[in-house]
Amino acid sequence: MIAFDSYILSVLHHSPQATAIYNNGELNIAYANQGMLDIWCADESIIGRTLCACFPNFVQEGFCSILKNVWKTGITYNATEVAATIVVGDKKIKRYFDFEYKAILDEKGETYAILHTASDVTERKLANNRMERQREELSLSYKLDRLASTLSHDLKNPLSVLKMGNDFLLKNENLSVHVAKRWYKNFSESIQNIESIINQTLQLNKVRGSKNMADCVEVDKKIGEWINEVKLNFPEQQIEFQLGHLYSLNADSGAVYQIFVNLIGNAVKFANSKGAYLHIDxxxxxxxxxxxxxxxxxxxxxxxxxxVLLMEVRGSNSSHIVGSGIGLSLVKDLMEFMGGTINLSSAIGKGTVVRLFFPQSVEDC
Structure with a gap:
C-alpha cells in the first residue's frame, strides 16, 4: 500500500492541475503539488499545517468554512470563477478560480480526506465579464419577456374554464346541487391556477426593479414570517427549522423575500418524511x-x-412532486442581478446545500 500511495503522490506531483489533500476536519494540509503551491504563492513548509493557520485570508473569505462543511456533510463542493485574494508579501492580488472540494468517504460513508483541485481562470473571467456587461440587459429582458409571454398564454386555459362555467350556470338555473358543486370546485381550482401564474409573472418582473432599491432587511426579524407563510402552503410537511446567526442584508426587500421563500419552500417541498430539517445560517x-x-x-x-438553475428545469428525481421549475431560476436571476452568486452542492438522499453570496458588508445596514 505504501508503494502504491507513493506512486499516486508521484503522479499528482507531476499533474498540471493544482492539487491538495486535507486529511482531517481541521484541514491539515497532508499534500500539495507544485501547481497548488504556485496558486497559493507558498512553499512546501506549509505541509503538515492547517490551511486556516497558513492562510488567514481564506478564513475571512469563507473558504475554510466551506471546506469544513464538506468534511462534516460528505457532500462535494464545486465552484467556478470564484474570486479569491492571494497574499504575496504586503500585496493582495485578486484572482478567479474554478475549484472542487471532493469529499473522500470510507466504507461507512464518513469523510477521511478532501481532494482539492483548482485552476486559475482569471483571464477567462475578465473576458467573460466584459462580454456579460454588454449582453446583460438584453439577455435579462429577453428572458423576462419570453416567460411573461408563456405565462400569459397559460392564463387562457383557466380563464376559459371560468367563462365556460359562468355561461353554463347562467343558462341552467335549476341545476342539481351535485353539478353546481362540481362547477364551483372547477372555479376554485382555476382561480388558484390564475393566482399562481400571476404571482410567478410578478416575481420575475420584479427582477427588473431589484437594482437601486436597496434597504436594510433584518432577516432575523423577518425569517419567522417567511417560514410561517411557506408552512401554510405545505400543511402536511413536517420539518424542523434550525436558525443560526442571521446577518441583516442591504438589498431590495422584495427580492430577498422571493429568494428566501423560494429556498425555504423547496426545502419543505422536497423534504424526506422522517427527521427532516432546514438549517439556515x-x-x-x-x-x-x-x-x-x-x-x-x-x-x-x-x-x-x-x-436545475435553468428556467423550467427540475431534478429528474422530483417528477413525483408538483412544481414549475421556476423557483431556482428566479433565485439565480435575482442574485446575479444584485451582483451576487448562488452555488448548489447536493447528493441524492443526503440533502442539498445552497450558498448565497451578497456583495456587501455588515456596516451597510
Missing amino acids: SEETDQGIVYIFEDNGIGIPEDELTK
Whole structure:
C-alpha cells in the first residue's frame, strides 16, 4: 500500500492541475503539488499545517468554512470563477478560480480526506465579464419577456374554464346541487391556477426593479414570517427549522423575500418524511455576506446541479412532486442581478446545500 500511495503522490506531483489533500476536519494540509503551491504563492513548509493557520485570508473569505462543511456533510463542493485574494508579501492580488472540494468517504460513508483541485481562470473571467456587461440587459429582458409571454398564454386555459362555467350556470338555473358543486370546485381550482401564474409573472418582473432599491432587511426579524407563510402552503410537511446567526442584508426587500421563500419552500417541498430539517445560517466574509441553506431532503443528482438553475428545469428525481421549475431560476436571476452568486452542492438522499453570496458588508445596514 505504501508503494502504491507513493506512486499516486508521484503522479499528482507531476499533474498540471493544482492539487491538495486535507486529511482531517481541521484541514491539515497532508499534500500539495507544485501547481497548488504556485496558486497559493507558498512553499512546501506549509505541509503538515492547517490551511486556516497558513492562510488567514481564506478564513475571512469563507473558504475554510466551506471546506469544513464538506468534511462534516460528505457532500462535494464545486465552484467556478470564484474570486479569491492571494497574499504575496504586503500585496493582495485578486484572482478567479474554478475549484472542487471532493469529499473522500470510507466504507461507512464518513469523510477521511478532501481532494482539492483548482485552476486559475482569471483571464477567462475578465473576458467573460466584459462580454456579460454588454449582453446583460438584453439577455435579462429577453428572458423576462419570453416567460411573461408563456405565462400569459397559460392564463387562457383557466380563464376559459371560468367563462365556460359562468355561461353554463347562467343558462341552467335549476341545476342539481351535485353539478353546481362540481362547477364551483372547477372555479376554485382555476382561480388558484390564475393566482399562481400571476404571482410567478410578478416575481420575475420584479427582477427588473431589484437594482437601486436597496434597504436594510433584518432577516432575523423577518425569517419567522417567511417560514410561517411557506408552512401554510405545505400543511402536511413536517420539518424542523434550525436558525443560526442571521446577518441583516442591504438589498431590495422584495427580492430577498422571493429568494428566501423560494429556498425555504423547496426545502419543505422536497423534504424526506422522517427527521427532516432546514438549517439556515450566515457568515461575514471580507467581500460580503454568505447565507447557507442546508437540508437533508431528497437531494439533486450531481450531474444536474447546473441544469436545475435553468428556467423550467427540475431534478429528474422530483417528477413525483408538483412544481414549475421556476423557483431556482428566479433565485439565480435575482442574485446575479444584485451582483451576487448562488452555488448548489447536493447528493441524492443526503440533502442539498445552497450558498448565497451578497456583495456587501455588515456596516451597510
